Amino acid sequence: MPKIVDHATRREEIAEALWRVVRRDGIRAASVRTVAAEAGWSAGAVRYYFPDQDGLLSFAMDLVSRRVTARVSAVSAKGSVPTIVLRYLDEVLPLDAERRAEFEIWLAFMAQAQAESGAGTLHALVDRVHNELRELCTLLINALAENELLRDGLDVRREIERLHAVLDGLALHAAIQPAHSTPTRIRQLMRHHIESLLGVTVDPTP
Amino acid sequence: MPKIVDHATRREEIAEALWRVVRRDGIRAASVRTVAAEAGWSAGAVRYYFPDQDGLLSFAMDLVSRRVTARVSAVSAKGSVPTIVLRYLDEVLPLDAERRAEFEIWLAFMAQAQAESGAGTLHALVDRVHNELRELCTLLINALAENELLRDGLDVRREIERLHAVLDGLALHAAIQPAHSTPTRIRQLMRHHIESLLGVTVDPTP
Structure with missing residues (x-):
């Protein structure tokens, strides 16, 4: 049976990583790349959920x-x-x-x-x-x-x-x-x- | 008679240019260089009054x-x-x-x-x-x-x-x-x- 990925949980994990980046470095520092680094993910994996910064900010x-x-x-x-x-x-x-x-x-x-x-x-x-x-x-x-x-x-x-x-x-x-x-x-x-x-x-x- | 430079007025001019930069682009964008550009001065002239960014922010x-x-x-x-x-x-x-x-x-x-x-x-x-x-x-x-x-x-x-x-x-x-x-x-x-x-x-x- 394939592993079931909880997409909702993953999106929240990414949003929380974005919170940490924003609280530490300000909103301008928050990008798909910096948030991926904070979450310990690849930029591609983050982009799978949030193709651009606007979508990421909205979700956060x-x-x-x-x-x-x-x-x-x-x-x-x-x-x-x-x-x-x-x-x-x-x-x-x-x-x-x-x-x-x-x-x-x-x-x-x-x-x-x-x-x-x-x-x-x-x-x-x-x-x-x-x-x-x-x-x-x-x-x-x-x-x-x-x-x-x-x-x-x-x-x-x-x-x-x-x-x-x-x-x-x-x-x-x-x-x-x-x-x-x-x-x-x-x-x-x-x-x-x-x-x-x-x-x-x-x-x-x- | 030499031209009397009103240093207090000049410092206020610089601080107001900094206000404009901060309101438009955020605090991170405020540097001696960007504030000088905003005020229409040379970076050297701004540094004469404020040698560093901390001094500039404090004054503003x-x-x-x-x-x-x-x-x-x-x-x-x-x-x-x-x-x-x-x-x-x-x-x-x-x-x-x-x-x-x-x-x-x-x-x-x-x-x-x-x-x-x-x-x-x-x-x-x-x-x-x-x-x-x-x-x-x-x-x-x-x-x-x-x-x-x-x-x-x-x-x-x-x-x-x-x-x-x-x-x-x-x-x-x-x-x-x-x-x-x-x-x-x-x-x-x-x-x-x-x-x-x-x-x-x-x-x-x-």
Whole structure:
């Protein structure tokens, strides 16, 4: 019986090698050749899966998006609504090595998209992940609003934008000064932000 | 009488040429040679002011910091404390081309510092500007606290961190999706954030 090659796993292996190259040397250094070297593969083997750099970059950014989506989908819906909201937010804050790597990759893509003016592949990829995060914020603020947990006078649309800003601001600070903006601290700040929208203390159950 | 060369102006000219190169091609593209070409100077003339790339990058980042400081120092102290606080924040949000360029430069330095692990020149420069912004947030939240304008139960240290996160989050969003996060919108969101700390509406005088 012929060996069954798990193509999905191989593609992820290549994307992860690309993550390592981007995090170490920047996006400009990522090519089929350098990524093949990082993965310990031949350039031809990488090209079998990704004929060009654009396809490779798209898949690597896609992997960020799919990992976040997978974690978010697995979030337990037990407990009070604010507790569940915070649990979702935990999955998109850079609280551990995996989530930090995802944010760093997104940051690298974003910075490079900025440098490349106009609407290129990178712009589209960064945009997509940015919109996905805004959709999550929309979902969470709506959940609070529908359960009548938001403080009086708060505007739902504005709170979606503010939550999104706090989320990206905290993630950015954790990337810039990890010793100052520790996982514990950014988690506490996020909890405090959600509490400030409720005007009540969130049930401390995990 | 010999021509008086304004060395300070020349150094700023070079730093601005470096900004253009970094914004267009990324930090890795910035060298004494490419910056000289951008400024229309000889490499020798640039080296007279900046013997190496580290000195050039430091000065370019320094220019961001000095421009922000100059604008912040010029902020009028007329009006209510919340109005003055918002006026300060206007100076550090990317509301016009100049402030957008400053943020983009900082972002480019930051992303490159992330890619270069360890404590290099870029890390130190990014750290300094990050700390300066946190100091401004400290000053503003303290001003609200000392004038007894903060809502009961708010923790000053936590609000400094949250304001800093909102500020960088909004700036990041303006850089990623300028059509969505317009100057008007990020200004409104910032005003809303400050108002939420006061629990009262800020006097709408400019």
